[in-house]
Amino acid sequence: MTRRPSPLLVDGVAVAMALLDVWAHWDIDEPLRMACALAAAVALLLRRPQPLLTFLLTLPAVLLSDAVFACLAALYTLASCNRPRALLVVCALAFAVSDTTSLPSPELDLTRTPTLIALGYSAATAAAAVFLGQLVRTRRDLSLRLAEISEARDHQQLLTAQAVLAKERAQLAREMHDVVSHQVSLIAVRAGALQVGAGDPDTREAAATIRRLSVQTLDELRHMVGVLRASSGHPTELTPQPALSDIQRLADNSGIRTELRMALPEGLPPTVQRAVYRTVQEALTNTRKHAPGATAHIDLSHADGAVRVRVTNTAPTQPPLPLPGAHHGLLGLRQRAELLGGTMTSGPTGDGGYELCVVLPAQDTG
Incomplete structure (x- = not known):
């Protein structure tokens, strides 16, 4: 399997390319423009934790100078994250207009053919960065899904x-x-x-x-x-089986925003603990697949001798990706719950989200 370069190395290369772009367009008589271009190159260090902020910080460099690599890199990073497509379209148009406009004396005459050609070229450049980012995000999601299917x-x-x-x-x-x-x-x-x-x-x-x-x-x-x-x-038992102590790590590594509330007693039977873990695992997998950008709320409680597992997610902010699936996850959860003497219900919520609820006896009935 090909080893991926470290994020620190990739960020260093991106900053170096942006500085090279500034050097190629260096003009000592325009200190303000060069300062904005240098600031945009340094701002790329924030592109992973704050992609939208990085794009906004690099946009003035496109307005004031010809160094556009930093802004394109920020736009690519923004597109590779789970962001609304409307926002990506607005950011691409903002880049195209800024690249065509020249401050402090803007000239954007859309009646002239050269201006329209320049605007179209800039829009195509921005669209290429957006499409590349979307392609990388789709490939990453497909890789995660294929790994889940293999597991x-x-x-x-x-x-x-x-x-x-x-x-x-x-x-x-x-x-x-x-x-x-x-x-x-x-x-x-x-x-x-x-x-x-x-x-x-x-x-x-x-x-x-x-x-x-x-x-x-x-x-x-x-x-x-x-x-x-x-x-x-x-x-x-052929391999170590998951328990309640593994649920926090499962939520942290799910790749989506989660909120976990766990109020379960100690000493639950191993079969019940495994059922709770598998329920949360399947719910988070479905949320990541069918509701990109949503937040999952995990509520694990115990009352009247029963364990209640309730996982809800908010409405998706992105259209779901056409990822492959076997469509047996919920059926398997229902069968597991019935074997343990419990019940399972699931369905959409009123706000456009989804809810999965499993109730299990706190004592092993097997």
Whole structure:
């Protein structure tokens, strides 16, 4: 896998290119214009945390000088973030008009053909920066979605392997209980009868030994059958499973704005903790996919012996990307909740958002 350059290196290259652009248009007789161009180049250091502010700081350099690289880089960064398309159109038009206009004596005569050509060229340049930023954002979202699909596929394969293993263990447990245990029980009974009815002391001692060993074997068989039947417990866990302590990290790494309120007691069964984690995970994935720019509110509470998981998101600020999906996420959550004796409801909210609610018994009913 190709290693991406560090953000610090990329920002350094961007600032260097902007300074090179200033040097190419340097005019010692215009100190104000050159100062604005230099300030715009330095302002690129803020483009990641404050892309819109960076664009506004670099725009005066386009009005006062011919150094436009810094403003184009800021516009590209703004487009690569989850920003409304109307804002991107306004920013692109602002760049085109500023690039065509020359301060302090602006001349923007739209009736002249050269002016229209210059305006069209500037607009095309701004549109190229916007389209490139949008392309990078779409590629990033697709990469995240493909990684989620790969993770879900691997998890499904793991569940399938666990199901096959559990089935084989259950079948083996039945065979041991119905066949082996029955035969060993008969040996113990026969040995007990021989011990009581035999007249020879050596025979009675041998029968007692056989009976003792048979009883010991039965106890060991019962223990093994119990272990094999506990296919949903720790003996069959193949990988570390998520718990409540992992939800904060899940929210922080979701790539969207989240607000988490968790008021759950300690000592919840592992199956309930996993169900809560998977519910929040699926809800955040759906929010990122279907409601770009929305804020997710995660509310985890406990009342009347039940755990309530409620995840809502606000209305999206961007049209959803056409990302691939298997459409099995909510169905899987409903099945998981029903297996644990709980319920799941979901649907749109009145303000254009979406709500997912799962109620689970606080005690494992499995």
